[in-house]
Amino acid sequence: MQVLVYGAGQLAQMMYLDGAALGIDVRAVDVNSNTVVHPVSKARLDGTIAQAIDWADALTVEFEHVPEDLLEQAEASGKLLPGMASVLIGADRVREKQLLSRLDIPNCPYQIVTNVDQLPDCVQQLGERLIIKASRDGYDGYGQWRLNKAEELPQLQQQLAGLDLEKVPLVVEKMLNFDRELSLIGARSRNGEVMVYPLAENLHHQGQLHVSVAPATASNEALTARAQEIFTRLVEGMDYVGVLAVELFQCGETLLVNELAPRVHNSGHWTQAGAHTSQFENHLRAVLGLSLGATGNIGGDAAVSAMVNIIGCDDHQLALLSIPGVHLNWYGKSVRHKRKMGHINVTAESYQALGNKLQRLSGYLSTTHFPCLPDESQRLANIR
Incomplete structure (x- = not known):
């Protein structure tokens, strides 16, 4: 089976790596040069975009800001999932607000x-x-x-x-005084099957995601049910196929939708090490019409995971791999201010154990580039 991804960044790369294990061939479109490339090496591949569309069983996107002429060409093939309308909703906050209003979903x-x-x-x-x-x-x-x-x-x-x-x-x-930021990642397949991952709790710094923890601390069944109801209403309302990320503000017991991302998402990277099926594999399964994989945490209900973004630096030490349950994902980019260079996934059997591992991890990372990690690791370590 074959998938063509519009965008040739790290998300396409991670789709390729998970697809390879299933025998799924993934290629990418560099939307800046309008060429077909290998998602990992970025080497240009033979053939035009039109030929790659004919080759593929499904087309998808790794980000929502794909030029509209390319989206129109993809949509005309009947293979683009999620469809162009859903991608454009993620690319345009006005369309996004109109969708939330139409579906009567609470937002700011x-x-x-x-x-x-x-x-x-x-x-x-x-x-x-x-x-x-x-x-x-x-x-x-x-x-x-x-x-x-x-x-x-x-x-x-x-x-x-x-x-x-x-x-x-x-x-x-x-501007709301919300309690915290959450996200729900889930997938809907071609046949309408829906699977969602545990709620993730997200910590931002200067507008960028720095740390995600899943499942979110202090969650309960009612909160999870509200988030899942919002997700289901969105994917069914859009007739959506693929992975969708729903970013949420929690205000007391109320959840408000902040943003939607019609693709695999940064706050779902923890699923690579912490979930039975990663978001990247489930996205490929969804757009190809395969059964979705289990989304629960490896290790059972008590198990927890964290994702730590590496932003604007390459000064981490590979010795951090000596910490059990720590996994490094490097994107192979040149360093640039505020650029996502990679991420670190950490798995543990409890929040306390996760906090202790993150404290050890802090010893291999500079506080300049990882300013949220010391306080977050201390918070988690104190959860009993």
């Missing part, structure tokens, strides 16, 4: 802005503490601005005045 109060003169009305309607997001091309904290008090509004309007907001509107959200 918001307004759409196409002119900076509308911002004072946003303050009037939503309050003076706002998160302003570009509706397209924003990720990892880019394309976002904050308003902390009304006095800052004139300066913010001036800062945004040069943007073409008719072309790329802003989504202005009320």
